[in-house]
Amino acid sequence: MADEQVYGYERLENDLDRLAHRYSFIRRGSIGTSALGRQIPYLRLGEGPFRWHFNGACHANEWITSWLLMRFAEDYADSCSRQTRFWGKSASDLFSRCTLWIVPMLNPDGVELVRCGVGEGQPLERELRAWNRDSNRFHRWKANARGVDLNDQFPAHWETERQRRSIHAPGPRDYGGEGPLSEPEAQALAELTERADFHAVLALHTQGEEIYWNYRGYEPEESRMWADRMAASAGYRAVYLEGSDAGYKDWFIAQYRRPGFTVEAGWGHNPLPASEAEDIYDDIARLLAEALDCAPLD
Known part of the structure; x- marks a missing residue:
């Protein structure tokens, strides 16, 4: 039975259609x-020279x-359309400074597994049930439809993370795949990131009310200051993180x-x-608005 509390792929598609029609x-x-052939949608708004990217799920x-x-x-x-303030900031100013690309659901197959479980005759039905300990309840599932954790997939010390995880077969979480x-x-x-040449990226996860902003000393000087600003806006903590590799923000x-x-x-x-x-939205909206406002003025 589908869990209608879960914000699933069909609702996402409907909301994207509605927003594109309205604005x-x-x-x-x-x-x-995706692995099962679902489109991975994005939306883009803004016309500024600074290219921001947010992704979720x-x-x-x-x-x-x-x-x-x-x-x-x-x-x-809505704030841009009405030219009103947006979480204390000028929406028109943010719109003119930033072009924002949002990929709201990177892992649509996985989300649908959480929402509906495995349907009879679905591709990989037998494998998915086995990887999920013969259960059709996928509420703990983090991976994609091939049992790979997408946030352990990026070529940033991928081998180190694989050894740290010590997970060598598909499953609900922490398996980094056969290679980056x-x-x-x-x-x-990765191809979108290379093509769009983003100036900054933010991957939205749950949970912990923390912001991770560093990676092995490769981060630029402004990263800590931006993280502190975002953290202050939301009441979160900016955390210097060690002992983690192969994530999207690590690679970027x-x-x-x-x-x-990573938020x-x-x-x-x-x-x-x-x-x-x-x-949660009350904090996250302030944090994301602050992120846009970090874009340089010139």
Whole structure:
């Protein structure tokens, strides 16, 4: 039975259609396809020279991040349309300074597993049930449909993270795949990043109310200051993180020497309940607005 509390793929597609129809300045498209062939959608808004990227639902049971990003996009677009203040900032100013690309659901196959389980006759049905200990309840599932953790997929000391995890077969979490960028979702995000040449990126996860901003000393000087600003806006903590590799922000920092952030939204045990979404959003919206405001003025 489908869990209608979960913000799933169909709701996401409907919301993207609705926003693109309501706001002519929103552009939507796809960065590629998932392991099971679902389109991985994006939306773009803004016309500024600074290119920001936000993404969510890299981990399947962190689907609430998709809702948070879509709610943020709608509120931001509404403020831009009406030329009003947006969490204490001029929406028009942010729009003219930043072009924002949002990939709200990087792992649509995984989210649908969390929402519905495995359908009879579905591709990989037998394997998925086995990887999930013969259960059709996937509430703890973080991986994609091939049992690969997408946030352990990036070529930033991938081998080190594989040894640290010591997970060598598909499963609900922590398996980094056969090699970096082996999964279509990770490939699509890396290709988008290279093509769009982002100046800064932010990956939204749950939970812990923390911001990770560094990676092996590759991060630029402004990263700590930006993280402190975002943390102060939301009441979160900016954390210097060690002993973690192969994540999207790790690869971005190492590859481009530009600011990259992982934000752990909310507090509790994953998956965070839908009943907490509004409270989490109140902090995350302020944090994301502050992130946009970090873009240089010139």
